Amino acid sequence: MAADSLADELAAEKKKHHATEVAVDVMIMKKKKLLVVATAGGRPNAEPLFEIAKILHARGYVVEFATLESQECWANGYEFVSKFHILGPAIQLDVEEAGYLRMTDWKAPSLFGDARPIFDTKSFLEKSWPAVYSSLSAIMKDPESRPDFILSDYIVDAVLDMQAEYGVPIAMNWPQMPTNMLPASYIPGTAGLQIGVLTSEHATLWQRMKSELVGLAMVPELLRYLRNRRKMRASMGVTRSLPNGPKPDNLLLVNLFFGLEVAKDTPPNVVAVGPVLADDYPHLTEPALSFVQNHKKIIYVAFGTHVLFRDDTVRRVMAGLAEVLHRGVADGIIWAIRGMARKQLDLAADAPGRFNGKCTVGELLNGYNPNMLFVDFAPQRAVLDHSHTCLFISHCGAASVNEATFHGVPLVTLSVYFDQLQNAMRLRDAGVSLGLDKDTFTADDLSNAVTQVIDDPTGSFQRNSKRMQAISRIASKRKHLAADLIEEVHADHEWRHVDSISTRPPHLQTADVRMPFWKARNWDLYACFALLAGMSAVAIPAAFLYNLVRRREKKDG
Known part of the structure; x- marks a missing residue:
């Protein structure tokens, strides 16, 4: 009987083990669906997502793309995208232009500055939330369209709502360490909104104090923004607040690398995986190809997709570059400037600086000077990769920063808003750039900065550019780590859920996130120690006095 019982137990165990193996095999064989979501910021915000998705597609994932109307072109070149989901109407061009013009007026945070443009910008970028939330909810409710995992740009708050409401695992891609998260004692002020300095290491007391106090100065506008956001969310029946803790509760991928990003302690679910760049990129074509071949020291100028500098700012840049050409510091300028940016210019006005009286701005843009x-x-990466390119004048967008460091080109920076301001400081501290204030720089400031970086009398700009290039090229392999982490989080999510109920916490989430703040910080333990110390401080002298009195009583008796 005992032998029969043991045999039955072994058979049952073997059957159970076989069933587990079959379940694992089924999960592995099942085509997993990845939904890539990007709604704002242009193609540069979507490309890192597609590069990671490309790796996952090669591993068996089905990839679909959700975006706003007319933005499906962001997926051009990524033929593995099998389906598109339209989350809402496209932003009208005149509304987009007005929004980005307001963003260009953004001032760096300051004690006495107007913080309204900062929060107006956030509101503008979040304007599509109701439509995106509604459309993503419909996708999640339909078993046929529901994804197994969502990989999203950091701007899309509705993806956080999908995680909260439907339990879908997500990863958010940030262009820098997340703003107002992961505080560190050696990083002054609000993380991502520092003033003038990135760390306290070489900061003066006043710089550290300003960074701490600027948050207080922004409180009135912050409260207005939060009030409007609550109303917007309530209009869709959502009363739940977005996560606002010091640590994220999802996988957070940072498209930068330490060396450019400030080294800091991060939890396991926050990982620097940048620069996330394509292995191949478009080659030079005419007219840029002939221009590059015929000029030996080229400055490349580009201010991104959405920076719309006012006419006066562009004139100062033109005048400064004219002086650079006159000095012979460089012999060629390539300037990428799209139609909406050209609209901000007075094309009939005389060109500035050394071009004044010789041609109009419009004639200059149309080829008056053969060296411009x-x-x-x-094709930005092809221009930056060419040996004749010696300098990049940039707004410090995430893609431009990653591409400049990857190709080893030093910069002069004119940052405008959001992470651009922090990126300018990162490049400065890395020793590969000089920064100018977009509101106050003069033509002479620009020509002098360009001259200093190109002439590079100490060799520090070239040396640091090569140093950052070496780090960047090694770090660029981490996009495969990003794909690994997504698969890891997905596997953990699949196996810790039973009937859609989580049986244990996410494996990359640190325990303090799930604990009361006083327990996570051991305040109760310290309070006990303090109480014991206080009791000891009273009890020991009391016992000493008691014994002293007793001895005297015995002696007198």
């Missing part, structure tokens, strides 16, 4: 090439689009 203005194009609507330039």
